[in-house]
Amino acid sequence: MRIDAMTLFPDMFGIVRDSGVTGRAHTQKLWSMHAWNPRDFTHDVHRTVDDRPYGGGPGMVMMAEPLEKTLEAIRIDRAASDSQDVPVVLLSPIGKPFKQATASRLAASAGAIFVCGRYEGIDQRFIDKHVDEQWSLGDFVLSGGEIAAIAMIDAAVRLLPGALHHGDSSLQDSFQDSLSGLLDSPHYTRPESLEGADPIPPVLLSGNHANIAKWRRQQSLMVTAKYRPDLISRARENGLLSRDDERFLKEISINSSDHAAP
Numbered sequence: 001m002r003i004d005a006m007t008l009f010p011d012m013f014g015i016v017r018d019s020g021v022t023g024r025a026h027t028q029k030l031w032s033m034h035a036w037n038p039r040d041f042t043h044d045v046h047r048t049v050d051d052r053p054y055g056g057g058p059g060m061v062m063m064a065e066p067l068e069k070t071l072e073a074i075r076i077d078r079a080a081s082d083s084q085d086v087p088v089v090l091l092s093p094i095g096k097p098f099k100q101a102t103a104s105r106l107a108a109s110a111g112a113i114f115v116c117g118r119y120e121g122i123d124q125r126f127i128d129k130h131v132d133e134q135w136s137l138g139d140f141v142l143s144g145g146e147i148a149a150i151a152m153i154d155a156a157v158r159l160l161p162g163a164l165h166h167g168d169s170s171l172q173d174s175f176q177d178s179l180s181g182l183l184d185s186p187h188y189t190r191p192e193s194l195e196g197a198d199p200i201p202p203v204l205l206s207g208n209h210a211n212i213a214k215w216r217r218q219q220s221l222m223v224t225a226k227y228r229p230d231l232i233s234r235a236r237e238n239g240l241l242s243r244d245d246e247r248f249l250k251e252i253s254i255n256s257s258d259h260a261a262p
């Protein structure tokens, strides 16, 4: 997977290229990161990439021309290294919410060209002409698209085969389809007893893998029902809950209503 990013702050991408799981995967050449600064594709002494908005109003707008030239250079570079054609993705609050499924799709693809906006945003003509998809990190406004792109790259790279030490660990993560899209169960590690804390659930010390798997599934159901009941409904609609799951959910809802405040 090859990721290109058009950004006024290329150094920011060092975070995902050089550290942790994504950094190790980059060293292993499981993916590659190329950050491009539109300022390098300007011809004036100030390396201007923004201008005032037509119609007036506050702030500045990123100009289409330096972005077009950057995109052209990326495409030439990708062609020279035999990289496949990939979508141009604009990071934007108006984009489709980025989900685990989007991360999986990106990880299974040849990559993407991310366009990171700054200021008030980007000249709409560039978007209309060149952008294939728009992705949002959430319903809030960031100062720029870089942090959104970095979060999305991280989410995708850790799904690449070989990126995680234990290949199966992403299968147990929240939102993964292998868990019916439910939230993850709680985790515990040494020491076995911690002052002032409840004891570790005994089943985790039992060595009985079937019982441990059952406990984890039930914990996932419980945590999801508590924090994200919408994900339970979605799993149910998609036929991903077993009879045992449904029985357990009924049981905990009866128990929790027993304890409900009058």
Ligand SMILES: C[S@@+](CC[C@H](N)C(=O)[O-])C[C@H]1O[C@@H](n2cnc3c(N)ncnc32)[C@H](O)[C@@H]1O
Binding pocket: 090, 091, 092, 093, 094, 115, 116, 117, 118, 119, 120, 121, 122, 135, 136, 137, 138, 139, 140, 141, 142, 143, 144, 145, 146, 148
């Ligand atoms: C200050 S924001 C512009 C916000 C824009 N005027 C608006 O209200 O929708 C600058 C850039 O940050 C990025 N950005 C901001 N919030 C984002 C989000 N929630 N998801 C993805 N990118 C975001 C976009 O690339 C955007 O062009």
